[in-house]
Amino acid sequence: MSGAIIALGRVRGCVPLHFPIFPPMRRTLVVPDVLLLGTLLAGLLLLSGCEGDYRPRAVGPIGEITVVMDSSHWTGPSGEALRANVTPWVETLPVSERSFQLRHLELTDERTYERVQDLKNVIIAAPLSDSTNETSFLRRRLSDEAEQAILDGQTAVVPKPNLWRRSQRIYYVAAASPDALAETFQSQGTQIRDTFTEATLQRMDRNMYEDDRRSALEDTLMQRHGFAVNMQSDFQIAVDTTTGSEGFVWLRRLLAQTRREFFVYYVEDVSPDQITPEWIYNTRDSLTRRHLRGNVRGFAKIDYRRPLKTEQRSFLDRYAYDSRGLWYMVAPLGGGNELRPVGGGGPFVNYTFYDQATDRVYMLDGSIFAPDNDKIDLLRQMEVMARTFRTAEGSRSPDASPTAAK
CATH class of the missing domain: 2.60.120.1690 (Jelly Rolls)
Structure with a gap:
């Protein structure tokens, strides 16, 4: 395995507005001109960059990571490598606890995708050799050059901070095959965990001291x-x-x-x-x-x-x-x-x-x-x-x- 790809294509703006795997139904809607103008202005403000970010903060337990992965990989070597390296057991406690609790989801429908967008810590992972929804999701966010590089043996471990909400840490992880995906978590799991840990400590700092000193x-x-x-x-x-x-x-x-x-x-x-x-x-x-x-x-x-x-x-x-x-x-x-x-x-x-x-x-x-x-x-x-x-x-x-x- 050679180095990791850190550039993904086709990610437009700070807030993707729909889930391309499950396209929204076409509807005809009559909107008053004033409301339409206000909506357009709000949308421009939202998508004009992440400065002055007024989106809601991400939600969910502070010590939890949600893993979006097909169940066949979650129960196989890729899931085992993720658990061992991203969320290992902490032995220096009275009873061992994982460094983060894990929650597993599959991209089965639009509602699940909307839930994922709200969460604090998320890993979306898939091998590009699959035809799962998770693979389709990642393929749509890769440039043709990046996708080919992954298929040729590169891996992609891409942090996407504040992708859909404030105070959010998202990772896209892609590899050519299930074995390559497992190897990616083995080699880069510690760095992924360190990033989640740092984000968690920063959130806790705000919660502890913003109004209570x-x-x-x-x-x-x-x-x-x-x-x-x-x-x-x-x-x-x-x-x-x-x-x-x-x-x-x-x-x-x-x-x-x-x-x-x-x-x-x-x-x-x-x-x-x-x-x-x-x-x-x-x-x-x-x-x-x-x-x-x-x-x-x-x-x-x-x-x-x-x-x-x-x-x-x-x-x-x-x-x-x-x-x-x-x-x-x-x-x-x-x-x-x-x-x-x-x-x-x-x-x-x-x-x-x-x-x-x-x-x-x-x-x-x-x-x-x-x-x-x-x-x-x-x-x-x-x-x-x-x-x-x-x-x-x-x-x-x-x-x-x-x-x-x-």
């Missing part, structure tokens, strides 16, 4: 520590302390069925070379033993019996370690050093990095306790909160891109 507390953090993160209105500062060259702030959101914890730790005079996964784990355990204690007894600790993953990545334009795993409450057994579980636990996400502007090592850590809920979307809220981090010396964390968030 504790700006006064954020200003307090900036004045006292030289950094801030966005806080929803029901977050409280549980611990705020500085000792010598270190600082620690623990933020909490306590609701009836869930608990969210977020802490920021920073230390000066630490070389970036000292930051390793082991340093991160030991530092986190030391901090939670001191500060994140139970109401009656015990303290939070990383559960090393379960999957624990650390990766290097770029975070807010900084070189960082991204760590994910599980925490649980423990207490000393008798008078010795042995620890025993005392109940409670959940997932955490941790970003640790060196900030050159402040000459500090920062650790941003979000964890949740939600025994009766799915965890992945709650943990994403902690990721969104971490992404709002900014310092007095640097600029604010990057705003959500208007492509996906509006």
Whole structure:
């Protein structure tokens, strides 16, 4: 397989007005001149470009991807490759969850197509060797040159942000054969997932902070520590302390069925070379033993019996370690050093990095306790909160891109 085609032909304007596989019935309709003029003006405004976009936002569960694919491929190697690479199981949760929930549809009629146009996250995929509705849909959007290139062995993985609605992420995926389609998801599934994840975090940022901020507390953090993160209105500062060259702030959101914890730790005079996964784990355990204690007894600790993953990545334009795993409450057994579980636990996400502007090592850590809920979307809220981090010396964390968030 050679590279991916990224240009499709015959896609006219921002909003396709009908589904060509199921053409609308011809009707004769008498329209008053004034109404006709208004309708034409509205249509011109809608199709004059995507600037000043007043279309409704896409709908649907925030953590769901709809896959439009013929059922024979959905249950075959192509569907298996999509599930394994676009929505793999997340093992660093108490019970494994898929990175996105999946919903399967076939383009059986006009009504189904209209439903698809409303949704947040959509993949429309087909091999061009088929004669299915999904294949016909993609063929009609390919130039002759692009179609021939695919039949000759190229693949097409084409993002179409905000195609029919605002805050929407659509992918067209085409290949010559079913086997080639499966190989496409195997080779490019991670990139597709990353795009959906980024769009999801941007949407969550807007939902969390558009009308719900504790700006006064954020200003307090900036004045006292030289950094801030966005806080929803029901977050409280549980611990705020500085000792010598270190600082620690623990933020909490306590609701009836869930608990969210977020802490920021920073230390000066630490070389970036000292930051390793082991340093991160030991530092986190030391901090939670001191500060994140139970109401009656015990303290939070990383559960090393379960999957624990650390990766290097770029975070807010900084070189960082991204760590994910599980925490649980423990207490000393008798008078010795042995620890025993005392109940409670959940997932955490941790970003640790060196900030050159402040000459500090920062650790941003979000964890949740939600025994009766799915965890992945709650943990994403902690990721969104971490992404709002900014310092007095640097600029604010990057705003959500208007492509996906509006």
